[in-house]
Amino acid sequence: MGGQQTDSSQDERFSFRGSVKRVLLIESIGIYVFLVALIALFALMTSAFLTFDNFIVILRQVSIIGICAFGETFVVVAGGIDLSIGSIVALSGVIAASLTKFLHVPIPLAFISGIAAGSLCGFLNGTLSTRAKIPPIIVTLGTLTIIRGLAFIIVGGHTVFGMPVNYRVLGRNYIGFIPIPVLIMIIIFTVFFVILNKLSFGRYVYAIGSNEEAAVISGVNVNRIKTVVFVLSGLMAGIGGAILTSRLDSGQAATAQGLELDVLTAVVLGGVSIAGGKGRLETVFVGVLIIGILANGMILLNIQHFYQLVIKGVVLLLAVGLDTMRKR
């Protein structure tokens, strides 16, 4: 059995040349190399970079993007896209802030309510994409505006502040030397890693993204799974919103605008194909790290904000471009 084999003198399974080739061919090696190169670059350019404290700072800065990116990964791998996460983050935050400040709801409950609202938004996205058969990009384009509008309505255009001191715990406190948001990000990563790689649900997500028609024919409940991935994405955005409002110690309807772009950048850097069916969670983590390292490094080097934007975009194109060329 087995396919046609070369004769053993050329058998690349055992030669050095073969080993090098196999390493180079690891789907995602490009992005890890890029990460190392970026770290090395900044380490050389400024002494403030390669310290433990700075590393923690970087992780803390990207925790919201990371959490949202893990949720977005599910959606994109399933062949969809969620553009509404920035708005959901804002909505979750203003709900938590308003409940705490005006209705004196206990803080944990207020955060949970915000997160629940996020999941509900996800459910809306999912239902519209499956039942109404509107392409996800259009659905979330619409909901991003609607949800943002709702957030503004809830706070009447003002900023909500003056919550009890404990409001800041979630976003600003540490457990040991790890900031709570970072801990949450790591826990979510672990849980999602298991879901995506070890559970049948994860397998269905890949199948739907790879070939939705074949998935239907194979007996996969496509509508249910597509709805669930949007709920997951909304849930993550809800959690991100809770963390953000806590860190800012205020409820603002205008926050996190454009967050979806950073999240999608991380996801694409992480090798997830926009067409669906391909991508791994661990490389998305690397993508998130790259975004964080880039921003952090540029700040340490005192590069002006607007230049940072340009550099961020160039880096994305470079990283993905080099990776695509290597695969050819």
Place this chain on the structure above:
Amino acid sequence: MNKENLIEFRNITKRFPGVVALKDVSFEIKKGEVHALVGENGAGKSTLIKILSGVEQKDEGRVFVDGEEPYIKNPKDAFNLGVSCIYQELPLAPSLSIADNIFLGQEIKKYGFLNKAQQNRVAAESFKEFDLDINPKTVVEKLSVSMQQITAIIKSMMKEAKVFIMDEPTGTLGEHEVERLFDFIAKIKKKNISVLYISHRMDEIFGIADRVTVLKDGQFMGTREVSRITKSELITMMSGKNIHDASLVYDPDRDASMETMLEISNLCYKDLLKGISFSVRKGEIFGLTGLVGAGKTELLKCVFGLYDFDEGEIILHGKERRGSRRGKKTAFDSFVFGFVPEDRKREGLFLNLNISQNISISSLKFLSRFSYIIRRKEVGLVEKSVNALDIKMSSLGQQVQFLSGGNQQKVILSRWLSSKKILLLMDEPTRGIDVLAKTEIYKLMNKLSREGISIIFSSSDVSEVLSISDRVAVMRNGEIIDIFERKDFDKEKVLHDVLID
């Protein structure tokens, strides 16, 4: 190089990572001959024609075209040399007319404006040369598939094509259309144009080809005159094994029970199915045949549950009924059946996922505990399937897009084997698959039937359907014209029903 030869391959070798696709292949194609190229899936046929048509580059060897040794860098070079490919995806613009398409890129102009009148005239004349009467203003998408193929061929002939490479051209054609295509090929031969014909259909090869070349495992096995070789000799050359006559495919020990497990009653679907009624017994192999467009695929998809039919009922085990879902709930889970689709790539396979994932997708419920997939169970199941169907691959982790068509089909079949379904619906299960793999699929169908699983399968190959089924239904224009019991099987009668109104 011999002046009689249009194409000569000399010592062609081509390697891909991990495999030698072609090894020292040499043979010639004469001018004005129909030269068939045969071999099992994976034998190297596709690679060879990709080299000739400029899609791939050879590693070693030489290619001669009409006395010269050109450097074929890309498909455009090949086209300029007179090498023209006719594949499933025809290079025609469906919404344009026949004349428009033929002159696309080589328009006839008058004072800078399109001279449509002249184009139409010339187009009609070129078809007339082959005794074909057409209206050059007809829009291409309204033509039958064989006429579309002929249009594509005539278009290439305007550019002085010397050889046409046809890869499984009759896949979507009914018998009548195949005849028309073959007539046309016979006529282009007279113009000293050659045809390189790749097909798995023995009947066709013996019907149209002058000579046949056999490839096996990337190596040249021999070229023979078609008139001087028998089908079984050819198959032996291809596989090194002896294959039984197709008529022995039917397993008489199978003995389908008389118990009816499924009844279809007055099924109507748009204007494609008009009151279909029949029943299927437990363990029966029920064949559906008819021309392309008769409604076979639509029937299978309605029974499976993919299409929601308009009227009628499907009754399972005499108890559970499923009617049209308009407003009503389904009485039973549509996916109590398995479905092997006609278009493997578009509807059946997850191309970028590996063999293991493609096979286990329908059985994950049985392989997991609380949703957690038990790898050991999954691997066990997949290995069993791979062995049972003799799927040729380099490893379970190989992506299915790299498998040959026959092995891809086996992967899809394994998916349903392991999922404990009671009825399997198969749409053209052996299309585009080599003879050996076909035999394995027939063996599998017999095995399933012995286990009490019923099969409804469709095939436009009347011989195939008659060789393995217990009963055969002939469809035409959305209706069942006739149902034949095995003891009454008569190929002439069936063909008559299929073709003649």
